[in-house]
Amino acid sequence: MPMSPVARTRVGDALVYARTMLVFAVAWWAVSRWTDNPILLPSPLDVLAAMGDLAREGELFRQAAVSFGRMVLSLAIASALAIPLGLAMGLSKTFEAIVDPTVELLRPISGIAWIPLALFLFGIGNVLPVFIMTYAAFFPILLGTVAGVRAVDRSLVNAARTMGLPTRGIVTRVVMPAALPSLLVALRLGVAVAWTAVVASELIGAPSGLGYAVEWYRELLMTPQVMSFIAMIGLIGYICDGGVRLLSRTLTPWAPKRA
Amino acid sequence: MSADTIKLRLAGVGKRFAVAGKPDAVAVDDFSLDIRQGEFLVVVGPSGCGKTTVLNVLAGLDTATAGTVTIDERPIAGPGPDRGVMFQDYALFPWQTVRGNVGFGLKYGPAGASLSTAARNERIAHTIDLVGLKGSEDKYPHQLSGGMRQRVALARLIANEPDVLLMDEPLAALDAQTRTILQDELLRVWGQDRPASERRTVVFITHAIDEAVFLADRIAVMTAHPGRLKTIVDNPLPRPRTDATRALPEFQALVQRIWSLIRDEAYRATVA
Amino acid sequence: MSAATTLPGSAQGAGALRGRRALLGAALPVALLLLWQVLGTLSADPRMPLPSKIVAAAVTMIADGELPMAIVQSLGRVFAGFVVAALLAIPLGLAMGYSRAVERNVDPLVETFRPIAAIAVLPLAILWLGTGTSAAIAIVAYAAFFPLVVNTVAGARNVPPTLLRAAATMGLRKFTTVRTVVVPAALPQIGVGLRIAMGVGWTAIVAAELAVGAKAGGGGSGGIGQMMFVFYAYSIELNRIIVCMLAVGLVALLLDRILRWALARLMPWSAR
Ligand SMILES: Nc1ncnc2c1ncn2[C@@H]1O[C@H](COP(=O)(O)OP(=O)(O)OP(=O)(O)O)[C@@H](O)[C@H]1O
Numbered sequence: 001m002p003m004s005p006v007a008r009t010r011v012g013d014a015l016v017y018a019r020t021m022l023v024f025a026v027a028w029w030a031v032s033r034w035t036d037n038p039i040l041l042p043s044p045l046d047v048l049a050a051m052g053d054l055a056r057e058g059e060l061f062r063q064a065a066v067s068f069g070r071m072v073l074s075l076a077i078a079s080a081l082a083i084p085l086g087l088a089m090g091l092s093k094t095f096e097a098i099v100d101p102t103v104e105l106l107r108p109i110s111g112i113a114w115i116p117l118a119l120f121l122f123g124i125g126n127v128l129p130v131f132i133m134t135y136a137a138f139f140p141i142l143l144g145t146v147a148g149v150r151a152v153d154r155s156l157v158n159a160a161r162t163m164g165l166p167t168r169g170i171v172t173r174v175v176m177p178a179a180l181p182s183l184l185v186a187l188r189l190g191v192a193v194a195w196t197a198v199v200a201s202e203l204i205g206a207p208s209g210l211g212y213a214v215e216w217y218r219e220l221l222m223t224p225q226v227m228s229f230i231a232m233i234g235l236i237g238y239i240c241d242g243g244v245r246l247l248s249r250t251l252t253p254w255a256p257k258r259a
Numbered sequence: 260m261s262a263d264t265i266k267l268r269l270a271g272v273g274k275r276f277a278v279a280g281k282p283d284a285v286a287v288d289d290f291s292l293d294i295r296q297g298e299f300l301v302v303v304g305p306s307g308c309g310k311t312t313v314l315n316v317l318a319g320l321d322t323a324t325a326g327t328v329t330i331d332e333r334p335i336a337g338p339g340p341d342r343g344v345m346f347q348d349y350a351l352f353p354w355q356t357v358r359g360n361v362g363f364g365l366k367y368g369p370a371g372a373s374l375s376t377a378a379r380n381e382r383i384a385h386t387i388d389l390v391g392l393k394g395s396e397d398k399y400p401h402q403l404s405g406g407m408r409q410r411v412a413l414a415r416l417i418a419n420e421p422d423v424l425l426m427d428e429p430l431a432a433l434d435a436q437t438r439t440i441l442q443d444e445l446l447r448v449w450g451q452d453r454p455a456s457e458r459r460t461v462v463f464i465t466h467a468i469d470e471a472v473f474l475a476d477r478i479a480v481m482t483a484h485p486g487r488l489k490t491i492v493d494n495p496l497p498r499p500r501t502d503a504t505r506a507l508p509e510f511q512a513l514v515q516r517i518w519s520l521i522r523d524e525a526y527r528a529t530v531a
Numbered sequence: 532m533s534a535a536t537t538l539p540g541s542a543q544g545a546g547a548l549r550g551r552r553a554l555l556g557a558a559l560p561v562a563l564l565l566l567w568q569v570l571g572t573l574s575a576d577p578r579m580p581l582p583s584k585i586v587a588a589a590v591t592m593i594a595d596g597e598l599p600m601a602i603v604q605s606l607g608r609v610f611a612g613f614v615v616a617a618l619l620a621i622p623l624g625l626a627m628g629y630s631r632a633v634e635r636n637v638d639p640l641v642e643t644f645r646p647i648a649a650i651a652v653l654p655l656a657i658l659w660l661g662t663g664t665s666a667a668i669a670i671v672a673y674a675a676f677f678p679l680v681v682n683t684v685a686g687a688r689n690v691p692p693t694l695l696r697a698a699a700t701m702g703l704r705k706f707t708t709v710r711t712v713v714v715p716a717a718l719p720q721i722g723v724g725l726r727i728a729m730g731v732g733w734t735a736i737v738a739a740e741l742a743v744g745a746k747a748g749g750g751g752s753g754g755i756g757q758m759m760f761v762f763y764a765y766s767i768e769l770n771r772i773i774v775c776m777l778a779v780g781l782v783a784l785l786l787d788r789i790l791r792w793a794l795a796r797l798m799p800w801s802a803r
């Protein structure tokens with residue numbers, strides 16, 4: 001019984017979504033007819049056609065897979081570095097005092113500002129985007145882990161202690177699960193900044209990937225292809241965000257839902 | 260206008276709240292009451308019996324799910340500046356100072372539309388003085404004590420000079436002395452010294468029975484589960500009421516009577 | 532020190548603790564810099580950046596006005612884009628937060644374009660606006676727009692209902708309510724949006740200038756991002772690149788501090 005209004009809203013939302021996007025597409029189409037310059041503003045139909053071609057040739061997915069693969073690799077490296085460091089910083093005041101100022105000195109320097117130096121160090125290739133994204137994702141994950149560990153209820157730790165858990169057990173059985181929701185929120189942020197960085201670094205310093213493809217087709221003045229790849233960037237960004245949220249829901253079903 | 264004109268009329272009013280996954284909660288059931296023009300009506304009853312709900316229906320902030328509510332024989336469709344409300348949780352604007360909060364309705368609502376800026380400021384200053392907040396005009400709500408906040412809310416209501424004052428436990432957070440002083444002031448604002456036809460109409464919720472007896476023309480006693488009107492007690496104590504009133508044996512007797520009416524209610528409410 | 536002098540010593544203890552923390556915190560960067568200096572001096576590569584050379588480069592770059600000029604140029608673009616974004620996003624966000632109908636119809640567009648990173652749109656901006664300042668401003672505006680909309684909507688949506696009710700009982704009109712209640716209540720959240728927007732705007736401008744420098748050659752339009760690229764591409768002056776990186780970080784930090792200070796001034800009511 002309480003299911004039906006939710007379902008109705010879902011369908012209704014989908015309809016509203018379709019309507020809005022249709023209005024947008026029609027307006028776009030009208031403007032493209034009026035400006036009448038397919039290089040500056042191709043019609044949405046041209047873009048759809050180009051997208052279809054790119055999809056059929058497989059280039060769309062090939063480049064997407066390259067960028068996506070780089071991001072997954074970067075997130076893995078960033079997590080492998082940031083989570084243990086964050087745990088240590090959260091657990092030990094002394095360690096935090098030693099490391100925190102260095103982190104705070106580096107953090108305001110955005111990943112993108114590293115690109116010229118990275119170009120010198122690694123040249124154009126696979127390493128550069130992975131380095132930039134790892135750097136970009138590192139800080140949110142680190143801060144999220146520290147905040148999560150900090151916020152662990154002292155009484156939970158004490159409760160575990162009264163049950164005789166060793167320190168190791170307290171860390172793995174109490175601190176880490178309790179810090180997990182905060183960590184996952186941070187991971188979501190990390191994904192967002194990493195995905196922004198992937199485009200920037202591929203645009204400048206990689207011979208492949210979505211960012212590279214966008215720039216490549218711009219130089220060829222093939223605007224429908226440019227827009228197709230831009231759309232793909234948005235789509236993957238959206239899917240990744242949804243993926244992390246899904247991960248949060250499955251890993252921490254007990255955590256309060258956030259918008 | 261005769262003193263017996265009906266200002267507000269509640270006829271068979273009911274209010275249910277939809278609660279997810281449960282049958283509707285009945286907050287108020289079959290509530291009928293006529294409030295006369297210029298009357299000071301006090302509502303008492305155990306916690307959760309629906310006093311605030313009745314007040315919200317009169318304010319037009321909630322719509323009754325049964326019955327009719329009218330003001331001057333016209334149905335109440337929504338909130339309006341003719342009915343000022345003092346909220347149980349004060350509803351002060353955190354970004355406004357004491358002066359800004361007291362003058363909010365005068366500045367942004369129709370209440371001060373006919374006033375010059377000078378007259379407006381005059382009234383704001385006067386009202387702040389009235390509730391004893393002189394010197395705190397430029398403080399923000401978070402810098403005030405609970406009692407001071409309550410006085411700001413009271414001053415805001417008074418400054419707007421609405422026809423009908425709907426007050427939800429307006430003096431509950433005050434110390435005994437301030438409370439006594441403000442009861443006197445409230446009676447003055449209401450128009451205790453004027454003929455009944457020139458008085459404002461007040462609906463006043465309180466848990467303090469001596470306060471109810473001191474202020475009221477009539478006292479409406481409510482019961483809980485569901486919220487209903489139990490009885491209406493007339494208050495024959497003469498006006499103007501002063502400190503001497505509290506010493507009268509009739510005063511004490513009336514307090515006792517209301518208390519005994521409420522006691523079994525309150526008991527039932529806590530046990531239920 | 533005798534026990535008597537250390538008795539009130541909790542404050543003193545805290546001070547000592549803070550001193551110890553500062554010392555610990557400084558140790559790591561200092562050690563790293565020393566190590567870098569020593570190892571770098573041993574290296575044979577003359578291009579090897581060294582802390583001492585970086586300091587020297589910074590001094591020259593500041594003294595000849597090159598670095599400040601580039602920063603000012605980039606900042607000008609960030610502010611322009613930021614203002615454009617704010618003028619579009621805040622009214623839209625307020626409308627979306629206040630009216631369900633607007634929100635429902637506009638949200639699909641926002642949610643569709645939000646995941647598209649600003650830099651991805653840069654090629655289009657270059658196509659439409661050239662490699663000059665307007666493309667850079669457009670990218671900043673695009674980047675700043677989404678955090679601003681999202682936070683404004685959240686702020687306008689979460690106005691405490693009791694404040695809206697209070698405004699309604701004072702007879703405020705819709706537009707006045709938005710101006711005097713919704714906007715101030717949403718302001719803290721809008722402030723969060725402004726800070727995020729400033730951060731992403733600054734990142735975006737560096738990226739945009741870098742990309743323009745990389746793709747349009749050195750003849751592009753200047754700014755700190757392009758300056759970095761020129762140092763890489765034409766002279767491989769790593770010391771100078773690192774000075775630029777530090778400047779990018781420092782400006783990001785300062786922008787946020789200034790904005791935070793300005794917002795605190797703007798909202799004196801929010802208890803710190
Ligand atoms: N929005 C709501 N949804 C569901 N139930 C509600 C809602 N508002 C009030 N109620 C219920 O209606 C009943 C009456 O509430 P009301 O606030 O009118 O009580 P009250 O007499 O003012 O109590 P108090 O003296 O504690 O202020 C309570 O049982 C309350 O739980």
Ligand SMILES: [Mg+2]
Nearest residue numbers: 310311347427
């Ligand atoms: Mg109440």
